[in-house]
Amino acid sequence: MDHGYLHHVGVGVDPSIASSGGGGGERFPQWSVQETQDFLMIRAELDPTFMETKRNKLLWEVVSRKMKERGYNRSAEQCKAKWKNLVTRYKGCETVEDDATRQQFPFYHDLDAIFTARMQKMLWAEAEGSKKRMMPFSSDDDDESDPEKTKKKKKASKSISIGSSSNMKEILDEFMKQQMQIEKQWMKAFEAKEEERRLNEMEWRQKMEALEKERMMLDQRWREREEHRMMREEVRSQKRDALMTALFNMLERQDL
Numbered sequence: 018m019d020h021g022y023l024h025h026v027g028v029g030v031d032p033s034i035a036s037s038g039g040g041g042g043e044r045f046p047q048w049s050v051q052e053t054q055d056f057l058m059i060r061a062e063l064d065p066t067f068m069e070t071k072r073n074k075l076l077w078e079v080v081s082r083k084m085k086e087r088g089y090n091r092s093a094e095q096c097k098a099k100w101k102n103l104v105t106r107y108k109g110c111e112t113v114e115d116d117a118t119r120q121q122f123p124f125y126h127d128l129d130a131i132f133t134a135r136m137q138k139m140l141w142a143e144a145e146g147s148k149k150r151m152m153p154f155s156s157d158d159d160d161e162s163d164p165e166k167t168k169k170k171k172k173a174s175k176s177i178s179i180g181s182s183s184n185m186k187e188i189l190d191e192f193m194k195q196q197m198q199i200e201k202q203w204m205k206a207f208e209a210k211e212e213e214r215r216l217n218e219m220e221w222r223q224k225m226e227a228l229e230k231e232r233m234m235l236d237q238r239w240r241e242r243e244e245h246r247m248m249r250e251e252v253r254s255q256k257r258d259a260l261m262t263a264l265f266n267m268l269e270r271q272d273l
C-alpha cells in the first residue's frame with residue numbers, strides 16, 4: 018500500500034503561523050515541546066475515530082477539551098492547524114532518506130507511530146472484508162431441491178472457515194508483533210526525550226551555577242578595589258594633613 022496515501026489529510030501550512038489558530042493574523046503563544054507531545058498523544062488516541070468520519074469538527078472540539086483538561090488553552094481551530102503543520106513537516110521528512118534531516122524534526126517518531134497504527138487498522142479492515150467475501154451465500158430453494166448440494170456446500174464452507182481462521186490467526190499474530198514494535202518505538206522515543214530533557218536541565222543548572230560564581234567573583238573584585246581606593250584616599254588625606262601642618266608651622270616660625 019502506498020504510504021503517501023495514508024497522509025492525504027496533510028495540507029500545507031505556513032510555518033510562520035504554526036502556532037496560531039489560522040485566522041485573523043492574531044498571534045498565539047508558541048507550542049512547547051511537552052504541550053505538542055501531549056497533543057500528539059490525544060490525537061493518536063482519537064485517530065481511529067478521525068478515520069471513520071469526514072466531518073471531524075466535533076472531534077477537534079474533543080481534542081481541545083482534552084487539551085484543556087491537561088492545562089493547555091487551545092481552541093479546536095488551533096489544534097487542527099497544529100496537526101496540519103506537523104503532518105506537513107512529517108511528509109517533508111518522509112521524502113528524504115537522510116536520518117539527520119529527520120532528527121531535526123523532534124516529533125517524527127510520534128507521527129510515524131500514528132500513521133503506522135493507521136496502516137495496521139486499514140490492513141485489518143481489508144482482512145475482515147476479505148473474510149466476509151469468502152463466506153458462501155446459501156439459498157433456501159437450493160437446500161430444499163438438492164440435499165446433496167447442501168452437504169457439499171457445508172463441507173466447502175467448513176473448509177473455507179478453517180482456512181480463513183488460520184489466515185486470520187497469522188494476521189493477528191503479525192498485527193500483535195507490529196503493535197509491540199510500535200510500543201517499543203514509543204517507549205524508546207519517550208526515554209530518549211526524557212534523557213534529553215534531563216541533560217538540558219543539568220546543562221542549564223551548570224550554566225546558572227557558573228554565572229553565579231562569576232557574579233560573586235566580580236562582586237568580590239569590586240569590593241577589593243573599593244577597599245584599596247579608600248585606603249589610598251586615607252593615605253593621601255593623611256599626607257595632605259601632615260603637609261598643611263608643616264606649612265603652618267613654618268609660617269608661624271617666620272612670623273616670629
